Amino acid sequence: MAAYRTIIAVAVLLAVALALPFTVPTYYVQFASKVLIMGILAMALNLVVGFGGLVSLCHAAFFGLGGYALALATPKYDPASFFVSFPFAVGSAALAALIIGALALRTRGVYFIMVTLAFGEMLFFLFHDTAIAGGSDGTFINYKPEVAIAGTMLLDLDRPLVFYFAVLTCLLATIALLTMLVRSPFGHALAAARDNERRARSLGFPIFRLRLTAFVISGAIAGVAGYLAAAQFGYVAPQMLGWHLSATVLVMVLIGGLRSVAGPLIGAFVLLGLEEVLKTATEYWKLIEGLVVIAIVLALPDGMRHLLIAAFGPANDDTPTVTSVAEAKHV
Amino acid sequence: MSEAGHSQTVSLQAISLSKHFGGLSAVADVSLDVHSDEIHAVIGPNGAGKSTLINLLSGDMQASAGAIMLDGRNVTRLAAERRAGAGMGRSYQKTTIFQQSSVYQNVRLAAQAHSKAPLRMFGSAMSDVAVNDAAHAALVRTGLASRAAMPANKLSHGEQRQLEIAMVLATGPRIILLDEPLAGMGLQEARRIVDLIASLREGHAVLLVEHDMDAVFELADRLTVMQDGRVIASGLPGEVRTDPAVRAAYLGAHGGADGGAA
Ligand SMILES: Nc1ncnc2c1ncn2[C@@H]1O[C@H](COP(=O)(O)OP(=O)(O)OP(=O)(O)O)[C@@H](O)[C@H]1O
Ligand SMILES: [Mg+2]
Numbered sequence: 001m002a003a004y005r006t007i008i009a010v011a012v013l014l015a016v017a018l019a020l021p022f023t024v025p026t027y028y029v030q031f032a033s034k035v036l037i038m039g040i041l042a043m044a045l046n047l048v049v050g051f052g053g054l055v056s057l058c059h060a061a062f063f064g065l066g067g068y069a070l071a072l073a074t075p076k077y078d079p080a081s082f083f084v085s086f087p088f089a090v091g092s093a094a095l096a097a098l099i100i101g102a103l104a105l106r107t108r109g110v111y112f113i114m115v116t117l118a119f120g121e122m123l124f125f126l127f128h129d130t131a132i133a134g135g136s137d138g139t140f141i142n143y144k145p146e147v148a149i150a151g152t153m154l155l156d157l158d159r160p161l162v163f164y165f166a167v168l169t170c171l172l173a174t175i176a177l178l179t180m181l182v183r184s185p186f187g188h189a190l191a192a193a194r195d196n197e198r199r200a201r202s203l204g205f206p207i208f209r210l211r212l213t214a215f216v217i218s219g220a221i222a223g224v225a226g227y228l229a230a231a232q233f234g235y236v237a238p239q240m241l242g243w244h245l246s247a248t249v250l251v252m253v254l255i256g257g258l259r260s261v262a263g264p265l266i267g268a269f270v271l272l273g274l275e276e277v278l279k280t281a282t283e284y285w286k287l288i289e290g291l292v293v294i295a296i297v298l299a300l301p302d303g304m305r306h307l308l309i310a311a312f313g314p315a316n317d318d319t320p321t322v323t324s325v326a327e328a329k330h331v
Numbered sequence: 332m333s334e335a336g337h338s339q340t341v342s343l344q345a346i347s348l349s350k351h352f353g354g355l356s357a358v359a360d361v362s363l364d365v366h367s368d369e370i371h372a373v374i375g376p377n378g379a380g381k382s383t384l385i386n387l388l389s390g391d392m393q394a395s396a397g398a399i400m401l402d403g404r405n406v407t408r409l410a411a412e413r414r415a416g417a418g419m420g421r422s423y424q425k426t427t428i429f430q431q432s433s434v435y436q437n438v439r440l441a442a443q444a445h446s447k448a449p450l451r452m453f454g455s456a457m458s459d460v461a462v463n464d465a466a467h468a469a470l471v472r473t474g475l476a477s478r479a480a481m482p483a484n485k486l487s488h489g490e491q492r493q494l495e496i497a498m499v500l501a502t503g504p505r506i507i508l509l510d511e512p513l514a515g516m517g518l519q520e521a522r523r524i525v526d527l528i529a530s531l532r533e534g535h536a537v538l539l540v541e542h543d544m545d546a547v548f549e550l551a552d553r554l555t556v557m558q559d560g561r562v563i564a565s566g567l568p569g570e571v572r573t574d575p576a577v578r579a580a581y582l583g584a585h586g587g588a589d590g591g592a593a
Contacts, residue, residue, distance in 0.1 A: 180452070180453055181452055183455050183456060183457075184451055184452050184453050184454055184455070184456055185443050185446075185448065185449060185450060185451045185452075185454075185456040185459070186450045186451060186452045187456065188440060188443065188456040189440070189443070189444070189449065192429060192440050195429045195430070195431060195432065196427060196428070196429050196430075198391065198423075198427055199423075199427045199428065199429065199498075200440075201391075201410075201411045201412050201415075202389060202390075202391065202411055202412075202415055202421055202427075203412075203415060203440065203441050203444040203445075203498070203502055204412050204415030204416045204444040204445060204449070205412060205444050205449070205450075206412050206450075207412065209450075210450065213450075
């Protein structure tokens with residue numbers, strides 16, 4: 001029954017997603033692309049936050065690296081080849097995630113949050129304070145990447161409709177990949193490490209390797225999202241890598257729910273939709289958006305609870321130390 | 332069984348192990364062997380260092396000094412998960428289970444950790460036949476089969492203790508470290524687990540920390556007594572029981588409170 005309803009819901013959503021670009025003005029097609037791209041980023045983040053129990057505040061950096069990789073790979077007067085620039089972007093993001101993850105995953109809880117934040121800001125300042133790709137001003141990407149084999153153009157990403165379907169394909173691939181991971185033995189082990197690290201370790205699961213693998217996959221997908229965003233807007237700037245975006249995406253994850261693969265997509269839709277509506281309604285939209293977000297997050301105590309557990313550990317997570325002492329005393 | 336065969340192979344060996352917490356020596360210069368096909372019980376008053384000893388052997392804590400040999404291999408610096416991979420399984424004095432998951436999921440995860448592809452990234456985790464069989468068998472042996480679908484945090488305290496042991500069994504270990512497996516169990520449950528531990532003797536090396544003296548003297552092939560981090564006596568249960576130092580330091584002072592089997 002429940003499964004039946006899920007199938008119908010998914011079918012309806014998919015039909016809407018397919019029909020959308022043919023029924024609304026181009027502006028909204030572009031807006032929809034943006035929502036899907038941020039949805040990819042939020043789903044990527046949720047692999048580590050929701051399923052891994054690791055609150056990362058540097059995912060914007062992986063997103064930004066994906067975008068900057070496209071900017072750097074695109075010549076001034078020519079498009080970059082998709083088949084070169086895309087692997088370069090995803091590879092750069094994955095490599096950064098590997099290095100940052102290998103260092104940050106030696107810490108836990110709040111320290112992990114702070115270390116990822118620090119690394120994210122380091123990358124932000126790398127692009128902000130040096131002359132790489134225009135420094136603090138950012139740089140334009142004059143041509144969208146060219147999807148061509150042996151001179152034959154396969155997709156014209158300049159057309160909003162085509163671009164939208166390319167993004168939708170990436171989104172579906174991301175959902176498929178994450179769903180497969182979450183259901184696999186790997187995903188169960190990752191969640192076990194989140195729920196009870198000590199037990200997972202004593203059962204024999206290599207916690208560090210598990211988490212690092214998830215972190216790298218997540219970073220790579222964030223790179224895909226960044227690549228798509230840079231291609232869509234034709235512009236990259238250091239803000240793409242900053243903590244502000246990391247925090248925004250975390251809010252999308254919270255709104256959408258930490259325990260489902262596609263939930264964060266809903267979070268992206270809600271947050272960007274809200275922004276869109278408020279922007280046209282009032283000049284104080286940021287303030288109102290902030291208040292609404294706080295209200296939403298407070299109204300969803302479950303998401304908040306999971307986040308707090310990830311940051312500070314479960315309320316009754318006694319270390320054996322404390323337990324032994326306590327029990328030695330009361331026995 | 333009570334002639335602790337000296338010809339048996341040593342599976343796990345602690346050599347002059349010590350663990351300091353600041354100025355406190357929780358474990359001080361402890362040496363002991365656990366042979367396969369043998370149950371080696373460790374007893375001692377509260378705070379004697381028994382749990383700390385298990386934590387050192389399992390790799391949950393790093394030793395301050397001394398060495399740990401597993402099948403003749405030095406594992407003193409090996410991480411806990413690697414020791415588990417080498418065939419060591421342990422239970423905790425304080426129940427350490429996946430509270431939010433079902434009972435079945437708890438044992439399934441344990442079995443998965445020791446399956447052929449514990450971290451495979453595709454295919455459903457729930458459909459590995461060998462893993463499911465091992466998980467089911469562990470539940471049957473511990474008497475939890477009827478509870479399989481229940482969330483672990485809905486189990487009674489005694490049942491959670493049984494689950495703790497079921498998870499150890501599901502990993503298929505050769506060396507088993509049990510930290511007060513009977514604590515908090517009802518009489519019937521305890522009886523079942525005592526029989527289960529007895530049945531583990533064959534094919535396993537078992538280190539048993541337990542306060543229930545009746546169970547200890549029923550199960551132990553060898554007995555080591557600790558006090559203030561040190562070993563004060565070790566040998567066959569019959570000998571240790573009559574050791575004057577033990578009577579004075581432990582059984583004499585605490586015998587009544589601890590079940591008074593002496
Ligand atoms: N992580 C720790 N930090 C500081 N002191 C500790 C720690 N773990 C144990 N201790 C201390 O080490 C000593 C030995 O503790 P341990 O838990 O090993 O005793 P035990 O023999 O298992 O006692 P019980 O029978 O009560 O379980 C105690 O004094 C305890 O307070
Ligand atoms: Mg103890």
